[in-house]
Structures are given as C-alpha cells and as structure tokens.
Amino acid sequence: MRKKLDFLFAGVGGQGTILASNIVSEVGMRCGYDVKKSEVHGMSQRGGAVESHVRWAEKVYSPLIEEGNADFLLAFEMLEAARWPHFLAPGSVALVNIHQVMPPSVNLGQEKYPEEKEIESILTGAGDRVIWLEGAAKAVELGNHPTLAGVVLLGVLSTRLDEPAETWLRAVEDLVPAKFKELNVKAFWAGREMAAGS
Amino acid sequence: MKKLMSGNEAIAYGAYLSGVKVGSAYPGTPSTEIMENFVKYPGVYTEWAPNEKVALDVGVGSAYAGTRTMVTMKHVGMNVAADPLFYVSYTGSNGGLVIVNADDPGMHSSQNEQDNRNYAKFAKVPMLEPADSEEAKQYVGVALEISETYDTPVILRTVTRISHSKSAVEIEPEPPLVEKTALPAYQRNPGKYVMVPANAKRRHPVVVERQKQLSQYAENSPLNRIEPGDDRIGIITAGIAYQYAREVFPTASFLKLGMVNPLPEQLIRDFAGQVNEVIVIEELEPFIEEHVRLMGIAVRGKEIFPNIDEFSPQIVRECAIAAGLIEAEPASDTPVPRFDLPVRPPMLCPGCGHRGVFYTLKQLGVLVLGDIGCYTLGAAPPLAAMHTTGCMGAGIGVAHGIDKAGVIDRCVAIIGDSTFFHSGINPLINVLYNQGTTTTIVLDNRVTAMTGHQMHPGSGRTLQNKETFQVNISALARGIGYEKIDEVSPYDLDKLSAVVEDHLASKLPSLIVVKHPCVLYAREKHPVPVVDPDTCVNCGTCLELGCSPLTQEEDSISINPMLCNGCGMCAQTCPTGAIQIAEINS
Numbered sequence: 077m078r079k080k081l082d083f084l085f086a087g088v089g090g091q092g093t094i095l096a097s098n099i100v101s102e103v104g105m106r107c108g109y110d111v112k113k114s115e116v117h118g119m120s121q122r123g124g125a126v127e128s129h130v131r132w133a134e135k136v137y138s139p140l141i142e143e144g145n146a147d148f149l150l151a152f153e154m155l156e157a158a159r160w161p162h163f164l165a166p167g168s169v170a171l172v173n174i175h176q177v178m179p180p181s182v183n184l185g186q187e188k189y190p191e192e193k194e195i196e197s198i199l200t201g202a203g204d205r206v207i208w209l210e211g212a213a214k215a216v217e218l219g220n221h222p223t224l225a226g227v228v229l230l231g232v233l234s235t236r237l238d239e240p241a242e243t244w245l246r247a248v249e250d251l252v253p254a255k256f257k258e259l260n261v262k263a264f265w266a267g268r269e270m271a272a273g274s
Numbered sequence: 275m276k277k278l279m280s281g282n283e284a285i286a287y288g289a290y291l292s293g294v295k296v297g298s299a300y301p302g303t304p305s306t307e308i309m310e311n312f313v314k315y316p317g318v319y320t321e322w323a324p325n326e327k328v329a330l331d332v333g334v335g336s337a338y339a340g341t342r343t344m345v346t347m348k349h350v351g352m353n354v355a356a357d358p359l360f361y362v363s364y365t366g367s368n369g370g371l372v373i374v375n376a377d378d379p380g381m382h383s384s385q386n387e388q389d390n391r392n393y394a395k396f397a398k399v400p401m402l403e404p405a406d407s408e409e410a411k412q413y414v415g416v417a418l419e420i421s422e423t424y425d426t427p428v429i430l431r432t433v434t435r436i437s438h439s440k441s442a443v444e445i446e447p448e449p450p451l452v453e454k455t456a457l458p459a460y461q462r463n464p465g466k467y468v469m470v471p472a473n474a475k476r477r478h479p480v481v482v483e484r485q486k487q488l489s490q491y492a493e494n495s496p497l498n499r500i501e502p503g504d505d506r507i508g509i510i511t512a513g514i515a516y517q518y519a520r521e522v523f524p525t526a527s528f529l530k531l532g533m534v535n536p537l538p539e540q541l542i543r544d545f546a547g548q549v550n551e552v553i554v555i556e557e558l559e560p561f562i563e564e565h566v567r568l569m570g571i572a573v574r575g576k577e578i579f580p581n582i583d584e585f586s587p588q589i590v591r592e593c594a595i596a597a598g599l600i601e602a603e604p605a606s607d608t609p610v611p612r613f614d615l616p617v618r619p620p621m622l623c624p625g626c627g628h629r630g631v632f633y634t635l636k637q638l639g640v641l642v643l644g645d646i647g648c649y650t651l652g653a654a655p656p657l658a659a660m661h662t663t664g665c666m667g668a669g670i671g672v673a674h675g676i677d678k679a680g681v682i683d684r685c686v687a688i689i690g691d692s693t694f695f696h697s698g699i700n701p702l703i704n705v706l707y708n709q710g711t712t713t714t715i716v717l718d719n720r721v722t723a724m725t726g727h728q729m730h731p732g733s734g735r736t737l738q739n740k741e742t743f744q745v746n747i748s749a750l751a752r753g754i755g756y757e758k759i760d761e762v763s764p765y766d767l768d769k770l771s772a773v774v775e776d777h778l779a780s781k782l783p784s785l786i787v788v789k790h791p792c793v794l795y796a797r798e799k800h801p802v803p804v805v806d807p808d809t810c811v812n813c814g815t816c817l818e819l820g821c822s823p824l825t826q827e828e829d830s831i832s833i834n835p836m837l838c839n840g841c842g843m844c845a846q847t848c849p850t851g852a853i854q855i856a857e858i859n860s
Contacts, residue, residue, distance in 0.1 A: 116382045138517045176836075181616045
C-alpha cells in the first residue's frame with residue numbers, strides 16, 4: 077500500500093464525474109485504505125463545472141485535498157482540466173479526456189476556448205505529464221452513454237496503480253446502474269487496452 | 275463491516291437505527307438527501323412539508339405524541355422555522371426530537387452565510403456537531419437520548435463539507451422491529467404545552483435550569499474529548515474544522531468538541547491549563563472563541579483565521595504560517611501561476627421553459643422581482659432579466675412595496691411553484707387585500723427542480739411516492755379572490771408576450787401561471803432544429819436566449835445536437851427564418 081493517494085476529478089455536470097469518483101472511493105475502501113471523498117452538489121446538473129476529491133491513506137482527516145498534493149487529475153473535459161494546476165503534486169499525472177463542452181462566454185463569441193497545447197503547458201507547469209485520452213470517442217463507439225468516457229478513464233487509471241483489475245471491475249459493476257453494467261465493463265476494458273497501447 | 279456514506283446518508287441511517295419513526299422537511303442544499311435516504315428505510319413515515327416552519331411544527335406534534343422524530347433543513351430554513359424552535363424549547367419535546375440543520379459556509383448554494391450555532395444559544399437548546407459520517411450516524415442517537423432525558427429539542431449541525439462528503443461508516447445490526455402494540459396516546463398537559471404568558475413565564479426558568487444540567491452533561495460526555503499532544507499549542511475545534519486542523523497541526527494538543535452548546539467550561543479550563551497557548555479554529559463566527567474569552571482565558575482565533583467563507587486545509591495552513599504557529603514549508607522553485615480561463619457558470623438547461631419567460635420579460639424591459647430556484651439563473655447574462663432576489667417568497671412582497679412606493683416602472687414578481695407553496699401565498703393575499711396592482715408570474719413545472727426534483731403540493735405525489743392531491747395554483751388564487759388569471763405555455767413566445775403585456779396594462783392585481791414540465795425531470799426531447807447557413811446572417815439574436823447548444827461560428831450559428839432539446843424557441847427568435855423546426859419524420 078502507498079502512504080497516500082489523492083485523486084482530483086473535474087468535469088461538467090452530467091458527465092459522470094461523481095460516479096467515477098464514487099468508484100475510485102469504493103476501490104480504495106475494498107483495498108483497505110481509509111477513504112474520504114468530497115464534492116459540491118447543488119447546481120451541478122445545470123451545466124456548471126463539477127469537481128470531486130477522493131483521498132486514500134492509512135488515516136484521512138480532511139475530505140478536501142490540499143493544494144499541491146493531488147497525485148492524479150482525472151478530467152472529463154479539457155477546459156475543466158486546465159482549472160486545477162495548483163492542486164497538482166510534483167510527479168503527478170493528468171488523465172484528460174479529449175472532449176470539449178463550450179462555456180457560455182465561448183458560445184457568445186466573447187472568449188476563446190484554450191488550445192490543447194495551452195492546456196498541456198498549464199498542467200505540465202505543475203504536474204509531471206498529461207496523458208490525452210480518446211475517452212469520448214471510445215464512448216461513442218461503445219454506445220454513446222454519457223458516463224462511459226469516465227469509466228474508460230478509470231480503466232486507464234487502474235493500470236497506473238497496484239490494485240488488481242478484478243477489484244476495479246467489481247466496483248464498476250456494483251456502482252453503475254444494472255442495465256448499463258455490461259457497457260461499463262466494456263468501457264473499463266477499453267481503457268485498459270488504451271493504456272497498454274499508449 | 276464498513277460502508278462509505280455521505281454525512282446525509284449517515285444521518286438518515288443513524289435516525290433509522292435510533293428508532294426515529296417520523297420525518298418532515300423542506301428540501302434545501304445541503305440538507306436534501308437526508309430525507310431522501312430516510313424514506314427508504316422500513317417502518318418510517320416521512321414527508322415533504324411546504325416549508326421548514328410547517329415541517330418543524332409537524333415534528334413538534336409527533337414528538338409531543340411520544341414518537342422519535344427528525345426534522346431537517348438548510349441554514350436559511352432555520353430562519354423560517356425559528357418561531358417553532360423557540361416555543362418548543364420552552365415546552366420541551368416529550369419524545370426525542372432532533373432538528374438537523376445544515377449550514378452552507380462558502381454559499382455553494384445559498385443567498386447568505388450564517389452560523390446557526392447562534393440559534394442554539396439564542397433558543398437555549400443543545401447542539402451537537404459531527405466531524406465525519408461515522409459521528410453523524412452516532413450523534414443522531416445521542417441527540418435523541420439527550421432530547422428525551424432533558425425534555426428538549428436537540429439541533430444536530432452539519433455543514434456542506436460534512437453533509438456532502440463521504441467517509442466510512444460502521445454498519446450496525448438491524449434494529450429490532452418493534453411491534454405496534456397500541457397507538458400512541460396523547461398525554462394532555464396544557465400547563466406545559468399552551469404557551470400563553472402565564473405558562474411561558476413558568477417554563478422559562480425550567481429552560482434555564484435545563485441549560486445548567488446540560489452544561490454538566492457536556493463536562494462528562496464522551497462527545498467532547500482531549501487528544502493530548504505537544505503542549506506548546508492547544509487547539510479547540512469542532513466539526514469539519516477539526517479535520518483541517520488535524521492535517522495542519524499533526525502533533526498539537528486538541529480539545530475536540532462534539533457538543534457546541536452548551537460548552538464544557540471546566541473541561542476547557544483544564545485543557546487551557548495543560549497548554550502554553552489556546553487557539554480556536556472554527557468556520558464563520560467566533561462562537562467558541564468568544565465564550566472562552568469571556569471565561570477569562572487568553573485565546574486567539576479570528577485574528578488568525580477568517581470569519582467568512584468555508585475553510586480548506588490550505589486556508590488553515592496559510593493562516594497558521596502567517597501567524598507564526600507553524601513553519602512555512604520550503605517553497606517550490608516555481609509557484610504555480612493562476613490562469614485566466616473562461617468560467618463555466620450553471621445555466622438554465624437546454625429546452626427549459628423558464629428561458630422563454632425571461633427572454634420575453636427582457637424584450638418588454640420590465641422590472642423583475644425574483645425569487646429562489648433554478649429560475650434565479652434568469653439573472654445571469656445574456657438573459658439578465660431579474661433585478662432582485664432575496665429569500666424564499668420575497669419577490670411578491672418586494673414588488674408590492676415598489677408598487678406602493680409609487681414607482682411607475684412596469685414590474686412583475688416571478689416565483690417558482692415550490693417556492694410559491696413555501697411562502698408565496700401570503701404575499702399574494704397581501705397584494706389583493708391591500709389593493710395593489712402587482713402582476714405575479716408563477717413558473718409552474720410541478721416539481722422542486724433546483725434541489726433535485728423533490729415532490730411538492732403541486733406534484734400529485736408524496737415523498738413516499740404515493741398518489742395525492744395536486745394543488746392547482748390558478749384555482750387557489752381564484753379562491754383567494756383574484757379575478758385576472760391566465761395560464762400560458764412559455765414555448766409560444768408571441769402569445770406569452772401578449773399575455774404579459776395585457777396584465778401589465780391592467781390595474782387589477784393579477785396572476786400568470788406559466789405551465790411547463792421541467793425538461794430535466796420529464797426528459798422529453800424533440801427533433802433538433804436545422805440552421806440554414808445561407809439564410810443565417812449571424813446576427814446573434816438567438817444567442818440572447820442563453821441556450822448552451824447555440825454557438826456562434828465564423829459564418830453562422832450552429833446547434834449542438836448532443837445538447838439541444840428541440841424546444842424550438844430559437845427558431846421563434848430568428849429574424850431571417852434561418853432556423854427551421856425539424857420535421858417530425860426527418
């Protein structure tokens with residue numbers, strides 16, 4: 077077991093950010109870590125930004141990660157990824173879904189959506205590296221359910237940690253709605269393959 | 275076995291384990307999920323009340339009848355429920371009564387920050403404050419025991435980061451199913467329960483004596499504990515602040531309070547005697563700090579830590595470093611710069627009927643006196659068609675006041691259906707009674723949408739998912755005496771505009787009920803309109819709707835089919851007819 081692992085999740089309402097963070101929390105519990113998780117509900121379903129913190133350690137006090145301490149950033153939308161460089165620990169990894177949801181100011185032509193290169197430089201200024209992932213494209217290929225991309229990213233994440241794939245798989249199966257179980261299992265394996273290929 | 279639960283799930287679980295049989299609440303972030311989870315347990319009765327005052331009166335009745343009862347609300351809900359809180363403090367509760375109060379430091383979803391620990395002191399009732407989900411579960415049972423032993427309501431206080439954070443909770447054996455042998459008999463005792471002045475005068479000293487006994491309880495209760503450590507700094511803290519402080523001061527001595535009213539004075543004195551310096555770390559007001567200072571103990575708190583916004587580990591650390599309490603960490607070579615990125619505020623959903631109303635009101639240039647709900651997003655640009663929002667039910671009264679001040683500007687009050695049932699009916703009566711001319715618009719989508727689609731008196735279903743009466747808002751207004759009432763769909767912009775114009779021109783107090791189901795709840799989707807790039811002059815008129823699928827490209831407008839709900843409002847606003855409603859069979 078590691079001393080501690082802090083995961084920061086970022087996305088847009090409706091992308092399954094909370095579900096993905098619930099799955100990571102569950103995996104931590106089942107592997108014997110003390111786990112805490114925090115997010116803010118409320119207006120998130122109305123298209124606003126969503127963030128969720130998951131912490132694994134022998135003993136966790138604060139449910140919020142302290143700035144500069146996140147070991148992994150899992151971002152389901154590119155602009156949302158760029159908001160959190162100050163949370164990244166040295167040596168951390170950002171897994172970013174290649175997917176854009178335009179915020180209102182961009183729709184209205186008042187602001188520009190940042191370029192991929194710009195986002196990469198924002199994140200690598202603090203963390204170690206950015207891994208761009210075709211999670212959204214894979215989700216479309218598998219069945220276009222909005223939360224599938226998140227589970228694809230979890231498949232990738234699982235390859236970078238020591239916990240067995242079986243534990244991840246069980247947690248995915250137990251936490252997703254029963255009728256989408258099969259699709260989500262496929263998405264998880266797709267993520268594992270994607271990691272092997274990258 | 276342990277299970278991850280949010281604070282709210284743990285409170286519901288704790289209530290079930292402790293034999294709570296009746297629950298009443300009005301939804302409010304961050305408290306809503308308590309009742310939504312409690313309803314799932316067997317053998318319990320739960321309901322959504324129209325507002326927090328009604329919920330607490332219901333809870334009082336149930337507790338008077340000897341039944342363990344839970345009432346839940348957000349911090350500003352306690353303002354609404356303050357009246358019953360004060361009388362039930364005097365009368366006592368008989369059966370266990372726990373009032374769960376969820377504060378929202380940082381205002382994630384609220385109109386103001388307030389520290390409701392002050393209500394416990396104000397109403398002279400005990401208050402417990404858990405620091406994680408396991409404590410949240412346990413404290414419900416402790417609160418009920420205190421309630422029954424000392425004949426008092428007990429407030430359980432959480433904050434957003436307790437209610438909405440998950441941590442491990444020990445799963446307990448199922449509580450024994452108690453056979454209902456006899457229906458509860460109400461024990462009549464008017465001298466205790468009729469709060470006329472003569473009786474209330476006799477009850478107040480009882481309350482003061484109860485406070486003394488509770489202070490004694492606090493001294494010896496395991497809820498308050500000293501965690502010995504380094505004697506240089508002694509930290510007094512409670513709730514979520516304890517968790518942050520523990521991260522920042524891993525070796526300090528702690529007095530961790532689980533009961534924040536009344537405070538254990540002797541325990542505080544003993545603790546202060548064991549350490550060189552006493553520091554209080556608490557979010558919002560200096561509630562504990564002021565009490566400790568009044569005891570004559572040298573203490574620092576708010577001169578170091580802020581009295582606004584919610585805390586985080588880094589805020590506690592930065593303040594502690596600035597005050598010299600801990601060493602600064604070696605600075606990293608390059609501090610992470612902050613980037614100026616486009617913000618992503620919440621917006622009205624694609625297809626939301628509220629959008630048509632705010633678009634129309636903006637076109638007509640009227641003054642809009644708003645209220646609390648999803649529709650408050652009508653204040654955000656580009657709609658920007660709401661000019662005041664205060665508290666639940668405020669808009670109609672504010673509009674009437676503006677009317678009576680003699681303002682000639684055309685104005686309307688706007689309120690959602692759930693908010694109308696919460697506290698919009700009284701001000702609607704006031705307009706009629708005092709011969710005002712206010713036009714009130716009720717946005718009637720038949721559900722409490724903003725907090726996550728809870729049922730209300732207009733929904734036709736109860737919290738327990740039973741079919742029930744559906745209160746008709748037009749019929750209600752007619753019964754009050756309103757004569758000018760119209761019902762209209764928000765999706766026909768021309769008709770909506772004509773109806774609003776007609777009402778504004780009338781001197782009668784009037785009501786417009788805008789009827790449309792919440793699109794996020796009904797999940798209805800229609801074909802996506804088609805933009806003809808040759809006809810589109812890229813004027814941006816449709817963008818005034820503030821609908822997220824509409825994007826201004828270089829030459830024309832585009833509609834994101836993944837996001838679009840197909841409501842067709844954009845086609846109605848297009849001056850060149852470039853946006854066409856899609857054929858149903860296409």
